[in-house]
Amino acid sequence: MPRISRDEVARIAALARITLRDEELSGLAGQIDGILDAVAVVQEAAGADVPAMSHPLEITNVTRPDVIVPSLTPEASLSGAPASEESRFRVPQILGEEA
């Protein structure tokens, strides 16, 4: 029994906005399964009493003052845009929810 099915890989890929071609999916599913096998060792490492650590630094309250810093020019902001119009980023039609 693999740790992760081909369908599950496809579902996760869709969540990550990657459309996998069929042959890609088969290869990847096997590899991901192998990696999961190798990394699953972490599950035996620590009990409930061990706190999670998300970051190597212990510092807190790093902030900046509420002072305006010059923005980019709109030309600079849009300089890498695949398409733009009227100083805005032009993108294909957006599906999904009405904003």
Next chain:
Amino acid sequence: MALTYEEVVAKYEPSLGLEVHVELNTQTKMFCGCATEFGAAPNTQTCPVCLGMPGALPVVNEKAIESTIRIGLALNCAITPKSRFARKNYFYPDMPKNFQISQYDEPICTNGYLDVEVETDEGIKTFRIEIERVHMEEDTGKSLHVGGATGRIHGAEYSLLDYNRAGIPLVEIVTKVVSGTGKYAPEVAKAYVKELRDILRSLGVSDVKMEQGSLRCDANVSLAPTGSGKLGTRSETKNVNSLRSVERAVRGEMIRHAGLLDKGERVIQETRHFQEDTGATRSGRSKEQAEDYRYFPEPDLTPVAPDAEWIERLRSDLPEKPSVRRARLQDQWQVPDKEMAAMVNAGAVDLVEETVALGADPTKARGWWLGEISRLANEAEIELNAVGISPKQVARIVELISVGELTDKLARQVVASVIAGEGDPDSVIATKGIKVVSDESSLIAAIEKAIAAQPDIAEKVRSGHLPAAGALIGAVMKETKGQADAARVRELLLGLLS
């Protein structure tokens, strides 16, 4: 046959959940130094950070943290000793990084409450709304849909994105489940948002303009059969852009849910959009699968750990609570409950207070704001504070009346002109040549003319039948084209006839 609202509340018990998003009025964005000015030209307030460019990193705006803590304190919340930011991952073109920096299981403020007053059949009643959490996050950009019909997303050919709003600090205030409101659920929802708005305004942390989107409300509504003690399936209505809409949206959803339940159908848990024009809600595009936001601690930011001293400093700076202030003003002005409630409802408290502070008599100030000015605001369907006349201008008008330079009738004319944008009261009076006829000799001449024209009425007055004076006064006012001070006319008339 749709149920009437009365039938709905007889059969079902509503539960509410309200999520309010508030844009803070900081000078700069949540995580970068870009300005936050409303209405700036597209993409002029953007930088590598708020455009989510590769390599750019967020740094938290200190003022935004302080504002959020102040909101939490004003809502009687506990401040979390060490709260963290988290990433909420989902793809959407208006969100430059395709994740929103928000807070998840460690929000900065938790467990507060807000008391709101609603007029019920048994008089004014207080409802306690419990606050689950107050947390910080960032706003998204704005999209403009081109092609298709009326700028809507469906049928658009493409979209244009402006990221000026992306990264503006947002505070999300989430209530616990609000139950026990019965038929007053719509009013309670409205009163909550209104009271919250007043608190935020008094804190000075936000512009709280619903119409500009700096205060946005999502209303969760569910129904359960009365007495069942259960919680029904909820719908979440977004896009509720005014106080009135909050009330309408809740009422509308209650009726819609009841209609479904009555037919034995089930309510779908979904996002719905409020339609300002019809007052109905419309289903959002249903998602193929449940959202999986994959929250995890934001590794680019450090925890927020406000010490006691910082919190106490912020607490000591809190302004008087709007409810406390209202009680104080009511006492000061000697206003009955009902009229105070009317003032609150009309959003007139601040305006009256300012007008009084500028020297006007409280009763007179209240009279103008709740009377003529409210009438004009209603006519124009705008909020009282946006109607176009300032407390200073009202105070001046009250002053001009008290010194006899305006009559009430003339003053109404001046108010209308000020609201129409014709300038300050004094300049309106000057350009329009409005003046009270106070030259006594010409007034006396007019009175004598009226007496001469109606000698029988004059005789009645002379013999002590005072109500008859009205006809004579009316004639004088007509003669002077309403510019005379009616009280003075009466005085002079009675003097002449005594």
Next chain:
Amino acid sequence: MSDLIKKSASELAALIAKKEVSSREVTQAHLDQISKTDSLIHAFLYVDTDGALAQAELADKNHDARKSPLHGVPLALKDVLAQKGIPTTCGSKILEGWRPPYDATVVTKLKDAAVVILGKTNMDEFAMGSSTENSAYGPTRNPWDTDRIPGGSGGGSAAALAAFQAPLSIGTDTGGSIRQPAAVTGTVGVKPTYGGVSRYGLVAFSSSLDQAGPCARTVLDTALLHQVIAGHDPKDATSINAPVPDVVAAAERADVKGMKIGVVKELTGAGYEKGVADRFAESLAILESQGAEIIEVSCPNFRFALGAYYLIAPSEASSNLARFDAMRYGLRIGDDGTKSAEEVMSLTRDAGFGDEVKRRIILGTYALSAGYYDAFYGSAQKVRTLITRDFAAAYSKVDVLVSPTTPTVAFKIGEKSNDPVAMYLSDVATIPVNLAGVASMSLPAGLSEGLPVGFQIIAPAMKDDRLYLVGGALERELNSKWNGPLTHQVPDLVVR
């Protein structure tokens, strides 16, 4: 081969300071070497010939202002750092053609120090890899044996040093991407304490692990570059607001007398090639002869490090790389007027990302998703705590820890490209360092069958100077044995 390119950065800086040579001449010599050798090595993705010469001329013009001890010395920049107006691809097709409108803080510091940036170096796509074979623009070759990999992800930065294309380079290290390439190319690379060098402008792979650092052919050059790029940056909330340890003084002192040096038991023995183990043992003997006390220490939880790393790094990466969506910059595929933004995003990400990147994004998305978070990402975070505790316990006994940098010398190009798990093992000794955020150096310990072997030193957080004390001492002894830096033994490149 010009004499100039064989010199160290500190030698070049001294010559420039004395006006015996100009920055322009030094820069031109390196540009010449790049154009002569890079068709073979492929260390660079972009050579900024005009820009580099202009920077060199500016450095010469400001000669007397002497902005830093590296004034006028050229450098190769890993293509994962944003440089204003210069193509920045991260080795990925998805960013092809992107020219950042801003400078990374490291780049700003280099410019302020009058260091001349020659161009951008090749790397595994988004720094994911240990061989530079995952670059969308083709692999980089190891100058010691051009059939072999130069390490990764910073293979370009390391190969440029070994091929004398630059005396200095910048790398980034998420799980070993500075140290492992340094080890297999016979060069020096340092991963500073997490938070020691600003990450602003470093295109994030795994935010809680990434750290940019200095690379060079000598310990002193590495220290000089370290001093230039380190320090607090208000644009990076995870940047440490404290003085930078005096790494240059430490490199110059190069003294281990009385130091306690811990050998990590779990990072030796089985799995390490004989040649690697032998050079490591010889290095320990040298340090002992110089007055250090060698102690064996155990870090039992290090065996979970690889697993934790391959969950944490992909998880963070899956989120960090979400921004590559064809909307605001970079590649856009399939925008033919009929497809939605969502479709274009997915098509672009499929076409624009290479296999290893997709593998890790999917792995990370999975590890964070509902129902799997606690078992995978959550468990990995706990392992991080355990590893940090292991380090703390070890440092209560010793001043620094040491190990071989990599289990093997450079492997052949293509040898491991179809076995991701085998490839991941290249970083088994370097990964614990990133998980705990401590500082680490790799420097050459000699050759095994003609290929370089790396020696790893690990210092506690904010004690980066100790790396240079130990590294400097070891290098002095080895250099006298080799008659100069190990890289002087790189075979002459035969460019066909």
